[in-house]
Amino acid sequence: MLDIALIRRDPDRVRHALVRRGLDASVIDELLRFDEEYRSALTTVERIKAEKNRLSAAIGKAPDKGAAARELQPKIAELTKSISESEERARGLSPAEQGSPLRALLDNLPNLLDDSVPDGASEAANVEVRRWGEPRRFDFAPKPHWELGERLGILDFARAAKLSGSRFAALTGAGAQLARGLTAFFLDRAAARGYAEVAPPLLVSRETMWSTGQLSKFADAMFADAQADLFLIPTAEVPLTAFRSGEILDAAELPCKYAAATPCFRKEAGAAGKDTRGLMRQHQFDKVELVWLSRPEASHEALETLTEDAxxxxxxxxLPHRVVTLCAGDTSFNAAKTHDVEVWIPSSDTYREISSCSNCTDFQARRAAIRFRREAASKPELVHTLNGSGLAIGRTLIALLENNQRADGSIVLPKALEPYVPTTRLG
RNA sequence: GGAGAGGUGGCAGAGUGGUCGAAUGCACUCGCUUGGAAAGCGAGCAGAGGUGAUGAGCCUCUCGAGGGUUCGAAUCCCUCCCUCUCCGCCA
Known part of the structure; x- marks a missing residue:
């Protein structure tokens, strides 16, 4: 959520960000109108309340309270009536009220963009900032991971479909061990870089989901239990970012870094027909997520560190990979700036996202009310939040199988995994 | 799931209808004191919003959340949530 005071003070800055994202900036005029109306209604309510409070206090101070109460009764009754009327009007306009027009507009405004975000409308305008390794040249026809995995007996799509339908996979034997080893490997590296490991709840409340900005745009893509009003997390970004919600942190705690390995659940409703085969896009997948709570002035640099961690x-x-900075049109709702880390996937013949690292500035912290005090005596300020995968397990598995396959369909695993898997060669 | 107890400021902990946004202690900030420190003394110290200049001041709201009673609620009533203890069930 954006700061409404900032929208008032500098609406052009917000309009500019919307235009860069390819969105309609006229909502800002509408929003400012509703805000004006709301504040004027609020002032009215508060003025009448102040008057009533004065009279009540006068009764409290009177020597004969009963007599004073009787005397002021008619006047107070009138004010009470007037308050409930104007209050109803103010509540209907309040940004805190579910379903108010101001709230609806505010809820759907994406974060401001960092100045360094490149212009552009789509993926095509993303800017490569770093490249590592060379995509391997095969002297045989490389196979996609689903073929490799099924042949090796480590991926089972048919039985997963039998259990749960399409877009589910089962890992078996060495595949399950490899996934477990990767998870441990990622978590160990995170720990070494100062991330505190958390095993968070995988079901979170509507309020938590809202606080990290997932509900505004992605409600349709989430699995939920309507009766309990709980949502299966689409990413551990949600519980990790909201972990300290409502708290005021010590400045000494910052940056505060969390890592969690969790399953993630997504309906992927909008992705029908895309990546229908294999592990690429699943309703359920495992991921190690990294989250930072940072001082505002340090978040820009933090994004670089987080991206490097991934x-x-x-x-x-x-594994050959590159880092791209997402352009304005491709940067997601919560983010002020995003670096995607992309790994080479032979079956796609291109680099595919394996981690998306974002600086959400104060956008999530405002809703989640995560603040810190610079000095013992200073006012609380919002932290900046950042998140990124480090890394997605399934996609790492794809990359390992496809990039490291040999002509006979066996897989050679990298040395770094030696401590984490029973064997560094599959098949 | 059942029974009981409880949820108050950064923490601890008073407060059972009227200047209570809230005693006191701790922590913290500033000052005095000191060669320096500790102790001691004095002062300050919750958050959000509106109005004002992103100042001072003024006003509104907040004592788990939401309703209600009342001129007036931290205090009384109702609903819900959470925590603790015991019992039941259970991986």
């Missing part, structure tokens, strides 16, 4: 994992796994 990227370096691919280097250790000896």
């Amino acid at each position: 990227r370096s994992l691919l280097e250790e796994l000896e």
Whole structure:
């Protein structure tokens, strides 16, 4: 959520960000009108309340309270009536009220963009900032991971479909061990880089989901239990970012870094027909997520560090990859700036996203009310939140199988995984 | 799931209808004191919103959340949530 005071003070800045994202900026005029109306209604309510409070206090101070109460009764009754009327009007306009027009507009405004985000409308305008390794040249016809995996007996799509339908996979034997090893490998690296491991709840409340900005745009893509009003997390970004919600942190705690390995659940409703085969796009997938709570002035640099934390994992796994900065039109709702880490996927003949690292600035912190105090005596300020995968397990598995396959269909795993898997060669 | 107890400021902990946004202690900030420190003394110290200049001041709201009673609620009533203890069930 954006700061409404900032929208008032500098509406052009917000309009500019909307235009850069390819969105209609006229909502800002509408929003400012509703805001004006709301504040004027609020002032009215508060003025009448102040008057009533004065009279009540006068009764409290009177020597004969009963007599004073009787005397002021008619006047107070009138004010009470007037308050409930004007209050109803103000509540209907309040940004805090579910379903108010101001709330609806505010809920759907994406974050401001960082100045360094490149212009552009789509993926095509993303800017490569770093490349590591060379895509391997095969002297045989490389197979896609679903063929490799099924032949090796480590991926089972048919039985997963039998259990749950399409877009589910089962890992078996060495595949399950490899996934477990990767998870441990990623978590160990995160720990070494100062992330505190958390095993968070996988079901979260509507309020939590809203606080991290998932509900505004992605409600349709989430699995939920309507009766309990709980949502299966689409990413551990949600519980990790909201972990300290409502708290005021010590400045000494920042940056505060969390890592979690969790399953993620997504309906992927909008992705029908895309990546229908294999592990690429599943309703359920495992991921190690990295989250930062940072001082505002440090978040820009933090994004670079976070991205490097994710990227370096691919280097250790000896997988060719690159880092791109998303352009304005491709940067997601919550983010002010995003670096995607993309790994080479032979079956796609291109680099595919394996981690998306975002600086959400104060956008999530405002809703989640995550603040810190610079000095013991200073006012609380919003932190900046950042998140990124480090890394997605399934996609790492794809990359390892496809990039490291040999002509006979066997797979050689990188040395870095030696401590984490029973064997560094599959098949 | 059942029974009981409880949820108050950064923490601890008073407060059972009227200047209570809230005693006191701790922590913290500033000052005095000191060669320096500790102790001691004095002052300050919740958050959000509106109005004002992103100042001072003024006003509104907030004592788990939401309703209600009342001129007036931290205090009384109702609903819900959470925590703790015991019992039941259970991986």
